[in-house]
Amino acid sequence: MPTDASMNCMAISNLLKLSVELADVSDSPRLDVEIILSYVLGKDRAHLYTWPNQILSSLEQTRFNELLRCRVNGEPVAYIIKRREFWSLPLKVSPVTIIPRPETELLIEKALSLPLDQQISVLDLGTGTGAIALALASEKPFWEIIAVDLEFGAVALAEENRQQFGFDNVKICQSNWFSNLKEIQFDLIVSNPPYLCLKDKHLQEGDVRFEPLSALVANDSGLADIHTVVFDSYLHLKPGGWLLLEHGHSQGKEVRQKMIQAGFSGTETFIDLSGLDRVSVCFKAEL
Template identity: 50%
Template sequence: MSSIQALLNSVRLPDSPSARVDGEWLLADLLGKPASYLRTWPEKEVPAEVAALFAERICRRQAGEPVAYIIGRQGFWSLELEVAPCTLIPRPDTELLVETALSLLPTAPLKALDLGTGTGAIALALATERPAWQLMGVDCMEGAVALAERNRHNLKRDNARFIHSHWFSALSGQRFACILSNPPYIEADDPHLAQGDVRFEPVSALVSGTDGLDDLRQIITQSPDYLEPQGWLLLEHGHNQAAAVRQLLLERGFKAVESRRDLGGHERISLGQYL
């Protein structure tokens, strides 16, 4: 048998900037322990069968597969979510959408919509923070809808529901106080698509036309038909797309248009109110 320390010291992930942390997450999950356990008890012996599984996981990570897909879950906001290759892995930058919605809207009952819900991360975070709200999440991928529903069930969030819809296609006649979306916004020829974790994520959830704005244009154009008076539209986009998205919002008649910065200082989301 090998010790925890020996196994972690053997990890070689040249393409990962966080090789040690990746190894800790993969081993801690196999042991059913928090990562802090590994640092507290580095001399503990690891059963041979666990060490073999760990070696398999390291091989998958060396091939570039994201840690979240390997262990099947990812933290977002205060939640632990099941993840799968049928949809994107939730990222910390997207929490800015949640923070902004919470700051703009009252705690009183209202309806909010999460377009392209994926794992259900945005809708479930808001459902957790605002029990009086009713959250709807939609996705064009049936696998993503099923995944979001499993997360809803696991988290026991009865004020959220998920349905199959390509943007607004199944929402005729419905109105919402807030519409949020983290849509595809990467340019089709972006070289980053061939690098890092995104190689394993669905292209349909990443790419949106030659300039990355096709889906954002559609959402901005159609949203007023589904917003209540004085309703808000909140959109995540690329770090270099804020000015273009603000212009699209203004041209569609949105007021109070602005962009907000993520933890890295990039203009990550843009928003507007439709009066």
């Protein structure tokens, strides 16, 4: 094994073999090591295959060892490298909120397919990293988007992400759902609220163990925040306005019932790539 004896520094090709250490914690051990190593070296993954004999500096080796240890302990790769791509946007992530999920891109697709004007007002409730608001802003530069989160840490993170892309049509602020939004009314409200039940077994598995419960769990079998968002959204939507919600795969029927109870029309649920109920939509009928 080509190492620098004085510092125990290893070559890229040998570091990649350490993926065996992740066999028990990851479905993609090789990829995880490649991503961590690329992050430490500040290079893309192609570099690892172009320069397999490159030996790390002692600083790089120490950092790699630390980060690999974090991954062996189960920490999500996205938290380790502080990045996750969503809708082709490289977002900064941190444990103040959840790591954006690929399923949430369904909500973006559906929002973009609604019959909406070029210039509308949009609200993203529980923005986290800003994923939904920023993805919409990247596609719709004339939409005026407000994004709120209860957690000040998430608000700061979303603002950092907003600034890195320079989206001037997005405003991020702290709010307990609608508490700081006064009487403002919107053309479109989108949200991926907490929707897991505290007893949900997924909370004990994989990456989710490292994400904040405040972003994942809601009372009333996971439906309490959905209830608040649905009923309060009715008051904050203009006539003809739309509500799009992400929810758990077993919650489609209950979400549609709540939408109808709140006064909405045109309820429909869409399935994600796994064939599971994931996003529901409705609109507030014109008077």
